[in-house]
Amino acid sequence: xxxxxxxxxxxxxxxxxxxxxxxxxxxxxxxxxxxxxxxxxxxxxxxxxxxxxxxxxxxxxxxxxxxxxxxxxxxxxxxxxxxxxxxxxxxxxxxxxxxxxxxxxxxxxxxxxxxxxxxxxxxxxxxxxxxxxxxxxxxxxxxxxxx
Amino acid sequence: xxxxxxxxxxxxxxxxxxxxxxxxxxxxxxxxxxxxxxxxxxxxxxxxxxxxxxxxxxxxxxxxxxxxxxxxxxxxxxxxxxxxxxxxxxxxxxxxxxxxxxxxxxxxxxxxxxxxxxxxxxxxxxxxxxxxxxxxxxxxxxxxxxxxxxxxxxxxxxxxxxxxxxxxxxxxxxxxxxxxxxxxxxxxxxxxxxxxxxxxxxxxxxxxxxxxxxxxxxxxxxxxxxxxxxxxxxxxxxxxxxxxxxxxxxxxxxxxxxxxxxxxxxxxxxxxxxxxxxxxxxxxxxxxxxxxxxxxxxxxxxxxxxxxxxxxxxxxxxxxxxxxxxxxxxxxxxxxxxxxxxxxxxxxxxxxxxxxxxxx
Numbered sequence: 001x002x003x004x005x006x007x008x009x010x011x012x013x014x015x016x017x018x019x020x021x022x023x024x025x026x027x028x029x030x031x032x033x034x035x036x037x038x039x040x041x042x043x044x045x046x047x048x049x050x051x052x053x054x055x056x057x058x059x060x061x062x063x064x065x066x067x068x069x070x071x072x073x074x075x076x077x078x079x080x081x082x083x084x085x086x087x088x089x090x091x092x093x094x095x096x097x098x099x100x101x102x103x104x105x106x107x108x109x110x111x112x113x114x115x116x117x118x119x120x121x122x123x124x125x126x127x128x129x130x131x132x133x134x135x136x137x138x139x140x141x142x143x144x145x146x147x
Numbered sequence: 148x149x150x151x152x153x154x155x156x157x158x159x160x161x162x163x164x165x166x167x168x169x170x171x172x173x174x175x176x177x178x179x180x181x182x183x184x185x186x187x188x189x190x191x192x193x194x195x196x197x198x199x200x201x202x203x204x205x206x207x208x209x210x211x212x213x214x215x216x217x218x219x220x221x222x223x224x225x226x227x228x229x230x231x232x233x234x235x236x237x238x239x240x241x242x243x244x245x246x247x248x249x250x251x252x253x254x255x256x257x258x259x260x261x262x263x264x265x266x267x268x269x270x271x272x273x274x275x276x277x278x279x280x281x282x283x284x285x286x287x288x289x290x291x292x293x294x295x296x297x298x299x300x301x302x303x304x305x306x307x308x309x310x311x312x313x314x315x316x317x318x319x320x321x322x323x324x325x326x327x328x329x330x331x332x333x334x335x336x337x338x339x340x341x342x343x344x345x346x347x348x349x350x351x352x353x354x355x356x357x358x359x360x361x362x363x364x365x366x367x368x369x370x371x372x373x374x375x376x377x378x379x380x381x382x383x384x385x386x387x388x389x390x391x392x393x394x395x396x397x398x399x400x401x402x403x404x405x406x407x408x409x410x411x412x413x414x415x416x417x418x419x420x421x422x423x424x425x426x427x428x429x430x431x432x433x434x435x436x437x438x439x440x441x442x443x444x445x446x447x448x449x450x451x452x453x454x455x456x457x458x459x460x461x462x463x464x465x466x467x468x469x470x471x472x473x474x475x476x477x478x479x480x481x482x483x484x485x486x487x488x489x490x491x492x493x494x495x496x497x498x499x500x501x502x503x504x505x506x507x
Binding site for chain 2: 015018021022024025026028029033034035036038104
């Protein structure tokens, strides 16, 4: 649609308007502040509540998880797989604890459902890999980004 | 020709070709970096200091890409179109003088690759050849969008060539020569003496309107924003859609060379060409060198001055590109035919009257 705004003769001449614009760009050239974050060297500050990579919290070197199956039940994308076992001290524990991370939608419901404060989402958000990863128990037990 | 003449000619050709070939990679970096800084970004900064060697991996990438030719193109014309764009751009720079004549072993050499007595008639002839490359490229691509792009380019270049030629007529009338060498020499004269500051007879002081028209028209001739309708990278598809790898890079090199030639012409015709920048003459005289050393250092200073002026106008091209949005096609034609063309005629008329009255 052709919109004909009212222009003064001075504006219609276009040349001086161009000069004004060029002065603005020159100001940006000399005095403009950079808005770029040079990613690998600089990081954006994210919220502490960011839901990122999972881990299983441990207390005194023993994971909190008791394999109560609440997190696979609540998980909307059904990406958590737990097989329960029995430890030496008659405590229930997860023999296998697998998260298919590509199915995970990072809703954080597992963290909310967990009665033992075991499964947690850290603030780590760089998880890209060249293969399809399934996080197993050993991987999840490392206290990455513990909070 | 004696051996010395051969050496000097080869040296001059080498200088000009070397200069033009390095213009494309350097300007590529300047443009990307300048655009980034104007737009509050960082731009290429990984390779070398401030990313200045960015052009090297770019060139390697272009050279090693697969040079696939689409099945539906006319092979021969598809192949020669980038060359036709590149060659006239190189050839035009031949008549731009880059220094006062020098004397080696009793022989005088003009610091100009080709001393043609037709002067910038040659330049306009070469500049019009450039449009053939675009038209052939668009036609041989056998693609309607490429053809439309090249049609836009041809109508644009023909329209603006008229204003370009007419704007220089005023300058020819004032200096009564079409040769670039004498024209630059005449620009060294002092027009007004304002106390210690001498205003030289540069083209811009004699022909301000002509200079403005020439600059605008040369932007259109070099297919640069705000007149980059032939290419129209982001939205309207241009004449080189079907081109890839080094062929596309050749088109790009041609564009940057056209920029260099346009900058060289603006500097030569309107900004005193190789005449030394303010202060350089005083500096040279204060050194009290022997005649031979004086000649060589004068040549060096003149080359630096011309390079500085050309560089300034190259930067102007980049600066305008990231300031002014593209013209619509009808606006482009309006500007060309209804504004610049009558203004150029008016400029010729005013100059004629002033010469008749003896004011210039």
